Amino acid sequence: MLRLEPRQKASNMMLYFTPLIAVALTMVVGGALFAMLGINPFDAIWIIFFDPFLDSFNLSQLFIKAAPLILIAIGLSLGFRAGVWNIGAEGQFIMGALVGGATGLALWGMEGWWILPFMAIMGAVGGFAWAMIPAILKIRFNANEILVSLMLVYVAQNLLSAMVIGPLRDPDGFNFPESRSFSRNDATELPMIFEPLGLHVGGVVALIALAGAFILLQRHSLGFNIKLTGDSPRAARFAGVNPSIIIAVCLGISGALAGLAGLFELTGPAGKLTTNFPVGYGFTAIIVAFLGRLHPVGILLAGVVLAGTFIGGENAQFMLQLPSAAVRVFQGMLLFFLLAVEILISYRIRFSKGAS
Amino acid sequence: MKFTKTLATAAAMGLALSGAAFADEDPIKAGFIYVGPIGDLGWTWTHDQGRLALEAEYGDRVETSFVESVPEGADAERVMSQMARAGMDIIFTTSFGYMDPTINVAEDFPDVAFAHATGFKRADNVATYSARFYEGRYVIGEIAGAMTETNKIGYIASFPIPEVVRGINSAYLAAKSVNPDVEFKVVWVYTWFDPGKEADAANALIEQGVDVIMQHTDSPAAMTIAEEKGVYAFGQASDMSAFGPNAQLTAILDNWAPYYIDRVGAVLDGTWESTDVWDGIGAGMVGIAPFSDNIPADVQARATATIAAIASGEFQPFTGPINKQDGSVWLAAGETADDGSLAGLNFYVEGIDGELPQ
Numbered sequence: 209m210l211r212l213e214p215r216q217k218a219s220n221m222m223l224y225f226t227p228l229i230a231v232a233l234t235m236v237v238g239g240a241l242f243a244m245l246g247i248n249p250f251d252a253i254w255i256i257f258f259d260p261f262l263d264s265f266n267l268s269q270l271f272i273k274a275a276p277l278i279l280i281a282i283g284l285s286l287g288f289r290a291g292v293w294n295i296g297a298e299g300q301f302i303m304g305a306l307v308g309g310a311t312g313l314a315l316w317g318m319e320g321w322w323i324l325p326f327m328a329i330m331g332a333v334g335g336f337a338w339a340m341i342p343a344i345l346k347i348r349f350n351a352n353e354i355l356v357s358l359m360l361v362y363v364a365q366n367l368l369s370a371m372v373i374g375p376l377r378d379p380d381g382f383n384f385p386e387s388r389s390f391s392r393n394d395a396t397e398l399p400m401i402f403e404p405l406g407l408h409v410g411g412v413v414a415l416i417a418l419a420g421a422f423i424l425l426q427r428h429s430l431g432f433n434i435k436l437t438g439d440s441p442r443a444a445r446f447a448g449v450n451p452s453i454i455i456a457v458c459l460g461i462s463g464a465l466a467g468l469a470g471l472f473e474l475t476g477p478a479g480k481l482t483t484n485f486p487v488g489y490g491f492t493a494i495i496v497a498f499l500g501r502l503h504p505v506g507i508l509l510a511g512v513v514l515a516g517t518f519i520g521g522e523n524a525q526f527m528l529q530l531p532s533a534a535v536r537v538f539q540g541m542l543l544f545f546l547l548a549v550e551i552l553i554s555y556r557i558r559f560s561k562g563a564s
Numbered sequence: 565m566k567f568t569k570t571l572a573t574a575a576a577m578g579l580a581l582s583g584a585a586f587a588d589e590d591p592i593k594a595g596f597i598y599v600g601p602i603g604d605l606g607w608t609w610t611h612d613q614g615r616l617a618l619e620a621e622y623g624d625r626v627e628t629s630f631v632e633s634v635p636e637g638a639d640a641e642r643v644m645s646q647m648a649r650a651g652m653d654i655i656f657t658t659s660f661g662y663m664d665p666t667i668n669v670a671e672d673f674p675d676v677a678f679a680h681a682t683g684f685k686r687a688d689n690v691a692t693y694s695a696r697f698y699e700g701r702y703v704i705g706e707i708a709g710a711m712t713e714t715n716k717i718g719y720i721a722s723f724p725i726p727e728v729v730r731g732i733n734s735a736y737l738a739a740k741s742v743n744p745d746v747e748f749k750v751v752w753v754y755t756w757f758d759p760g761k762e763a764d765a766a767n768a769l770i771e772q773g774v775d776v777i778m779q780h781t782d783s784p785a786a787m788t789i790a791e792e793k794g795v796y797a798f799g800q801a802s803d804m805s806a807f808g809p810n811a812q813l814t815a816i817l818d819n820w821a822p823y824y825i826d827r828v829g830a831v832l833d834g835t836w837e838s839t840d841v842w843d844g845i846g847a848g849m850v851g852i853a854p855f856s857d858n859i860p861a862d863v864q865a866r867a868t869a870t871i872a873a874i875a876s877g878e879f880q881p882f883t884g885p886i887n888k889q890d891g892s893v894w895l896a897a898g899e900t901a902d903d904g905s906l907a908g909l910n911f912y913v914e915g916i917d918g919e920l921p922q
Binding site: 265269272369373382383384385386389392473476477478479480482483484485487519522523525526527529531532533 | 595601629630631632633634635636637638639641642643645646647649650660661664684723724725726754755908910921922
């Protein structure tokens with residue numbers, strides 16, 4: 209029988225290094241997988257892990273891919289620290305794009321600097337409102353927020369389909385299920401701030417959110433309460449922390465940030481609402497949050513690394529003909545090893561005979 | 565010395581990425597961008613078959629590569645740019661949603677040829693190509709009209725875009741021409757690929773008394789249901805008889821090989837230019853799978869004759885007199901629809917029940 213036994217004291221040093229150990233293990237096991245597929249593992253890992261950060265074109269794509277991951281992960285990390293499990297960021301991301309996009313379409317043809325910021329606010333409101341559904345159900349009825357938020361992703365996807373087939377469809381688009389193009393319209397196009405790194409306004413907002421989360425967690429009593437609630441809910445209650453407020457704040461912030469990310473994705477890289485608009489940023493951001501150890505700086509690094517592996521994974525596909533499924537397995541390994549290493553640092557494995 | 569080798573490879577890769585296109589000795593590089601995984605059948609698989617045919621045709625003179633499951637939008641732009649930078653001479657973007665990304669990227673790489681499937685935007689270095697699937701629909705429509713005993717034909721439709729509407733109209737006109745009592749039941753599933761929804765649609769149609777099913781979606785789910793319930797169906801994009809050995813009457817086959825071979829040949833001898841290709845049965849872009857033994861000989865003979873007439877250009881599926889659903893005249897007797905009106909087709913022809921979602 210295998211048994212997990214908590215260690216007396218988990219090494220803080222080791223906890224710090226878990227992401228690095230996980231990355232190293234992923235490279236070794238992933239490399240073995242590539243070798244079994246008949247692909248030179250050194251080439252593959254070079255292209256997936258290093259090339260994205262060394263080549264100027266790849267760099268210019270980095271934050272385009274990393275910005276939504278970081279922005280969503282920052283919001284999620286607050287909740288995860290408090291034990292509030294918002295798994296439905298993908299749905300809030302969609303609703304942000306949908307509400308913000310609908311606002312933009314309602315104002316179509318108008319000019320003005322205020323249009324894009326207004327759309328961004330509406331995007332945040334859309335994501336916030338969508339996240340309030342699991343929050344209220346949790347507070348009032350103690351409904352499991354993991355299930356509710358996850359299920360709402362599918363509701364959001366279907367709502368998006370209904371909207372791009374119906375009211376939000378491009379009137380000049382031959383009935384194709386797509387909205388007008390936001391990125392090809394001056395008033396609604398997301399400006400690029402620093403092209404060599406692909407840093408658009410959304411990326412800048414993500415960095416501001418990182419700083420905000422850092423200050424919140426280090427300096428603000430709300431941040432302290434969030435951490436306390438996660439570490440010891442009972443102690444938090446004795447200290448007068450209202451769990452309902454923590455739930456509402458955590459889901460609200462993560463929903464609003466996911467909604468913002470959706471709106472930025474819509475007005476920037478994606479360009480238009482289609483049934484294929486969601487490509488999984490909301491789910492990948494969960495990996496980013498954990499890979500970054502729920503810490504703002506860690507999330508920045510994790511977001512950049514994961515974005516890099518996405519870009520590198522595509523390159524590996526056409527340069528080495530690596531199947532896309534193998535790239536996905538590789539990315540999945542990263543989270544698997546991270547969680548495994550974390551458990552082995554906090555617990556030791558005991559072998560015992562029979563049931564004890 | 566693994567490490568030095570890695571560095572050398574990396575350097576070589578950097579060189580390749582700098583986009584230096586060498587002279588004639590180098591093979592032509594053709595890149596393909598796929599919207600789904602290749603799998604064993606369906607839309608992306610048929611494009612990959614075309615890619616393999618390209619390699620078989622030109623051997624060492626052409627080098628192909630592909631990226632699967634590329635989301636339409638920002639990711640597609642990045643993959644196309646990467647391919648162009650890696651020295652591709654021609655890039656085929658094989659899904660409608662790649663239209664704007666293709667146009668955007670093509671602006672940055674004026675020396676690379678792009679070909680976008682099923683779209684309507686072109687540029688000096690962006691060609692478009694699509695197939696006249698409605699010709700195949702006419703053939704299977706005729707067979708369906710002859711085979712139905714309940715006079716009810718089910719149609720699983722994806723999105724109300726001109727491509728799909730053409731198929732419904734063409735199949736209906738064909739079925740009606742051999743069976744005046746025929747009735748079409750159309751279910752819109754609003755997806756190109758969703759086995760669950762497609763299966764639900766097939767079941768719903770069968771419950772309404774449909775005994776022949778057509779589909780404009782990608783999965784073999786409806787074929788599986790048809791086999792189970794003992795009704796007939798037609799394969800889509802590729803032969804689906806493995807999923808319905810008794811159910812499949814025939815299938816419309818997408819065959820991109822002739823186009824890919826022709827266009828890459830043009831790149832090889834330097835004559836490539838931006839074209840709009842819309843080929844059908846005649847050019848071999850649309851094929852019809854072998855007929856099932858369940859189709860009586862006379863029906864098979866008529867279908868064979870129809871295929872020949874369409875291939876030779878002697879017959880066009882949209883030949884008047886045809887009225888629109890509201891009874892107004894679309895095509896006068898003997899008049900045929902021009903490509904412009906077919907490209908924007910957004911109404912049912914007279915006789916089809918139900919409203920076309922707008």
